[in-house]
Amino acid sequence: TKWVYSFGGGASEGAADMRNLLGGKGANLAEMSNLGLPVPPGFTITTEVCTHYYDNGQTYPADLEAQVEAAIEAVEGVVGKTFGDPKNPLLVSVRSGARASMPGMMDTVLNLGLNDETVEGLAALGGDARFAWDSYRRFVQMYSDVVLGVDHGFFEDVLESFKEERDFALDTELSAEDWQAIVARYKEIVAEETGEEFPQDPKTQLWGAVGAVFSSWMNQRAITYRRLHAIPASWGTAVNVQAMVFGNMGETSATGVAFTRNPSTGAKEFYGEFLINAQGEDVVAGIRTPQSLTRAAREAAGEEKPSMEEAMPAAFAQLVEIKDRLEAHYRDMQDIEFTVEQGRLYMLQTRSGKRTAKAALKIAVDMASEGLITEKEAVSRVEPSSLDQLLHPMLDPDAERDVLASGLPASPGAASGKIVFTADEAEAAKTRGEQVILVRVETSPEDIHGMHAAEGILTTRGGMTSHAAVVARGMGRPCVSGAGGLVVDYAKKTLSAMGRTLHEGEIVTIDGTTGQVMVGEVKTIQPELTGDFAHLMTWADKVRRMKVRANAETPLDARTAREFGAEGIGLCRTEHMFFDEDRIIAVREMILAESEEGRRHALSRLLPMQRDDFIELFTIMKGLPVTIRLLDPPLHEFLPHTDAEIAEVARAAGVPADALRRRANELSETNPMLGHRGCRLGVTYPEIYEMQARAIFEAAVEAARLTGEPVEPEVMIPLVGFRAELDFLKSRVDAVAQDVMKENGAEIRYLVGTMIELPRAAIRASEIAETAEFFSFGTNDLTQTTLGISRDDAARFLTEYERRGLIPHDPFVTIDQDGVGELVRIGVERGRTAREGLKCGICGEHGGDPASIAFCEGVGLDYVSCSPFRVPIARLAAAQATL
Ligand code: PEP
Numbered sequence: 001t002k003w004v005y006s007f008g009g010g011a012s013e014g015a016a017d018m019r020n021l022l023g024g025k026g027a028n029l030a031e032m033s034n035l036g037l038p039v040p041p042g043f044t045i046t047t048e049v050c051t052h053y054y055d056n057g058q059t060y061p062a063d064l065e066a067q068v069e070a071a072i073e074a075v076e077g078v079v080g081k082t083f084g085d086p087k088n089p090l091l092v093s094v095r096s097g098a099r100a101s102m103p104g105m106m107d108t109v110l111n112l113g114l115n116d117e118t119v120e121g122l123a124a125l126g127g128d129a130r131f132a133w134d135s136y137r138r139f140v141q142m143y144s145d146v147v148l149g150v151d152h153g154f155f156e157d158v159l160e161s162f163k164e165e166r167d168f169a170l171d172t173e174l175s176a177e178d179w180q181a182i183v184a185r186y187k188e189i190v191a192e193e194t195g196e197e198f199p200q201d202p203k204t205q206l207w208g209a210v211g212a213v214f215s216s217w218m219n220q221r222a223i224t225y226r227r228l229h230a231i232p233a234s235w236g237t238a239v240n241v242q243a244m245v246f247g248n249m250g251e252t253s254a255t256g257v258a259f260t261r262n263p264s265t266g267a268k269e270f271y272g273e274f275l276i277n278a279q280g281e282d283v284v285a286g287i288r289t290p291q292s293l294t295r296a297a298r299e300a301a302g303e304e305k306p307s308m309e310e311a312m313p314a315a316f317a318q319l320v321e322i323k324d325r326l327e328a329h330y331r332d333m334q335d336i337e338f339t340v341e342q343g344r345l346y347m348l349q350t351r352s353g354k355r356t357a358k359a360a361l362k363i364a365v366d367m368a369s370e371g372l373i374t375e376k377e378a379v380s381r382v383e384p385s386s387l388d389q390l391l392h393p394m395l396d397p398d399a400e401r402d403v404l405a406s407g408l409p410a411s412p413g414a415a416s417g418k419i420v421f422t423a424d425e426a427e428a429a430k431t432r433g434e435q436v437i438l439v440r441v442e443t444s445p446e447d448i449h450g451m452h453a454a455e456g457i458l459t460t461r462g463g464m465t466s467h468a469a470v471v472a473r474g475m476g477r478p479c480v481s482g483a484g485g486l487v488v489d490y491a492k493k494t495l496s497a498m499g500r501t502l503h504e505g506e507i508v509t510i511d512g513t514t515g516q517v518m519v520g521e522v523k524t525i526q527p528e529l530t531g532d533f534a535h536l537m538t539w540a541d542k543v544r545r546m547k548v549r550a551n552a553e554t555p556l557d558a559r560t561a562r563e564f565g566a567e568g569i570g571l572c573r574t575e576h577m578f579f580d581e582d583r584i585i586a587v588r589e590m591i592l593a594e595s596e597e598g599r600r601h602a603l604s605r606l607l608p609m610q611r612d613d614f615i616e617l618f619t620i621m622k623g624l625p626v627t628i629r630l631l632d633p634p635l636h637e638f639l640p641h642t643d644a645e646i647a648e649v650a651r652a653a654g655v656p657a658d659a660l661r662r663r664a665n666e667l668s669e670t671n672p673m674l675g676h677r678g679c680r681l682g683v684t685y686p687e688i689y690e691m692q693a694r695a696i697f698e699a700a701v702e703a704a705r706l707t708g709e710p711v712e713p714e715v716m717i718p719l720v721g722f723r724a725e726l727d728f729l730k731s732r733v734d735a736v737a738q739d740v741m742k743e744n745g746a747e748i749r750y751l752v753g754t755m756i757e758l759p760r761a762a763i764r765a766s767e768i769a770e771t772a773e774f775f776s777f778g779t780n781d782l783t784q785t786t787l788g789i790s791r792d793d794a795a796r797f798l799t800e801y802e803r804r805g806l807i808p809h810d811p812f813v814t815i816d817q818d819g820v821g822e823l824v825r826i827g828v829e830r831g832r833t834a835r836e837g838l839k840c841g842i843c844g845e846h847g848g849d850p851a852s853i854a855f856c857e858g859v860g861l862d863y864v865s866c867s868p869f870r871v872p873i874a875r876l877a878a879a880q881a882t883l
């Protein structure tokens with residue numbers, strides 16, 4: 001087997017389409033070198049080695065070593081240096097590179113190959129002893145931390161006290177001799193901590209680093225990241241070994257990262273940061289504040305230090321040419337890393353750049369307009385769930401702001417919450433139901449769980465490409481980074497600026513779109529849904545087959561749904577209309593009535609209210625279908641609990657409170673979700689459904705009169721298991737419809753259908769479809785009843801299932817395709833054998849989940865229905881499902 005693929009020196013053994021084997025980084029290094037771009041030579045150890053490693057007790061394939069040796073020789077040939085040669089040493093970087101990029105998750109070692117002898121050779125080559133010893137100390141620290149597991153704090157302490165003793169403020173003040181002394185001290189620490197000398201043999205160093213990359217695939221941070229991003233552990237990571245080039249060889253050297261377009265706004269402008277006389281990780285680590293790439297950006301930011309365009313015009317011009325080529329070649333926005341070594345430009349990485357939802361949208365729409373990609377490709381480029389970010393609140397421009405400080409606008413959106421200073425506290429607060437802003441000097445991969453739990457993230461150090469910024473953008477969390485005016489005191493748990501001090505638990509608001517940090521909560525507003533958003537949605541709607549409806553019952557929800565492009569209401573839960581203050585008493589009276597007469601008395605009060613609700617709903621949804629579900633929830637949800645509530649209902653019903661309390665006790669159930677609910681209510685109290693049907697039909701007549709457009713209500717019966725239940729209830733609904741038509745001298749077209757939310761209903765769908773005129777899959781209950789897992793209690797143990805990898809995702813969020821999904825498939829198939837073209841939809845929460853929507857497309861549903869805010873997500877996901 002071929003385990004090792006070489007790149008650089010003109011041609012490569014790999015290419016961009018070999019990402020599964022070479023990882024993203026390796027595949028793109030190969031591709032760039034095939035394009036003739038200046039890529040330092042190197043080789044990629046494939047992801048199959050990683051898989052082999054874990055399948056075989058953490059050992060390598062027998063022939064790997066020989067292949068690596070050969071690949072090193074090839075690199076030596078290209079650069080004319082030799083690994084371990086004291087006079088002319090080859091140094092390499094070792095980096096991980098999985099199929100999907102996992103920022104900050106995996107470890108990197110630079111300057112590998114340095115030892116007590118080669119450091120002298122490097123000094124001679126670089127013409128500078130200081131540079132060589134600086135590189136060596138970086139290597140010892142990085143290698144010891146990543147490979148040998150020696151805490152980097154030890155090394156930082158040594159450096160800090162060294163500087164203190166000599167009154168040095170900056171690292172640049174240290175001389176070659178100083179670094180040499182520090183290296184000696186570092187090596188002592190390694191010997192103390194590990195019981196062994198720091199490895200001097202470059203080959204030993206190399207295999208140590210390779211092993212560390214493979215091991216890091218299974219570290220907790222990587223496992224967490226994969227879980228959050230649904231990346232299978234079986235993919236494995238590749239290892240890239242590449243000849244070093246040095247951005248820290250003096251003032252004509254530099255290192256930087258850049259995006260071919262602005263990853264925050266999507267604007268078509270070259271965007272990035274660089275540092276003169278610095279090495280790779282310095283930019284990302286946020287230790288020094290980087291400089292702008294372009295003169296325009298520098299001027300806009302009011303920075304004093306020159307931009308790359310000004311400081312290194314030749315290398316900059318070449319970089320611009322290359323970034324244009326890369327973007328045109330990959331037909332996507334690229335995130336690139338480069339190094340300038342003594343005036344010569346080298347490309348170290350390119351990949352499709354991570355971007356905010358706003359940028360994703362703008363870039364997709366712009367690129368389609370530029371003719372770089374098609375409209376369909378544009379549709380496929382935007383992650384549906386990321387639209388959530390755009391539909392999130394922004395700060396109300398008119399609201400008062402008590403600005404405490406400003407930082408970088410690292411990830412857009414506004415958020416308020418109590419300040420917390422650790423990831424663990426953020427997570428704990430979230431479990432208590434509190435909203436928090438995680439405040440850190442800077443974040444690291446250990447903080448991911450807290451960043452996830454927080455509403456927003458605020459850091460006092462680090463740039464637009466710092467860990468906090470990159471991760472927050474990926475998660476869709478608002479983030480302000482590098483707010484240098486703020487001082488965080490972890491010990492005292494305070495955040496202060498300009499003489500003001502905030503303590504843990506006090507509320508701040510951050511605006512990730514402008515970078516402002518404000519004291520207290522600031523009012524927010526909903527964003528506009530025009531421009532790029534509207535364009536993309538139009539394109540999505542062109543390719544979409546399934547309709548998208550909304551689950552809505554209030555006028556506000558219905559209006560929002562329409563604004564977001566809903567094509568009807570797929571589920572109006574009438575019980576939600578029963579909780580308003582003026583109604584709940586009548587509803588309770590109805591439920592607690594001992595006789596049909598008592599119930600009818602209460603129902604007569606409810607009828608006009610329900611009718612008005614429906615008139616409003618039909619009017620708002622004018623011209624679109626509206627599915628109204630008759631009363632569904634367990635009775636206990638409506639029962640009065642306190643003495644005051646019981647007294648209130650007793651008064652309204654004109655019965656003694658004691659009798660009412662007795663009746664309430666009678667009605668309480670041990671297992672209400674499987675009890676007296678759904679169509680069972682209609683069977684025991686037909687007058688309830690008759691009242692609701694009357695309200696619907698009378699409202700249809702009235703709304704048609706008001707709007708001049710016919711209304712065709714879809715009446716839906718919940719929780720049907722037997723066809724006979726549906727027969728019984730449908731005949732009553734039909735009878736009411738006849739009455740209303742006669743009374744009003746009007747014709748009403750309507751459908752009576754059912755929810756399929758019990759396994760029996762799915763299995764017996766063919767006979768149920770003989771009566772039902774449409775099906776709507778209630779996958780919340782169908783999941784609950786198929787898995788036998790209470791939807792209300794699932795969170796307590798399902799999170800543990802997910803954590804242990806027993807289930808791939810929460811089945812109440814993403815449909816369990818093999819189980820619940822199979823019942824949906826059976827339901828659709830059998831239903832349509834009995835009634836050709838039977839209209840089938842879904843109205844469980846899954847109707848707004850992109851993965852479940854793809855499944856719905858596959859089984860041929862006619863529509864999905866979801867909460868109003870998810871309608872755009874569903875429109876896009878439904879479109880992508882057809883591509
Ligand atoms: C369902 O069960 O999927 C459904 C939509 O109904 P509800 O959530 O109201 O039970």
Ligand code: MG
Pocket residue numbers: 718757778780781
């Ligand atoms: Mg249900």
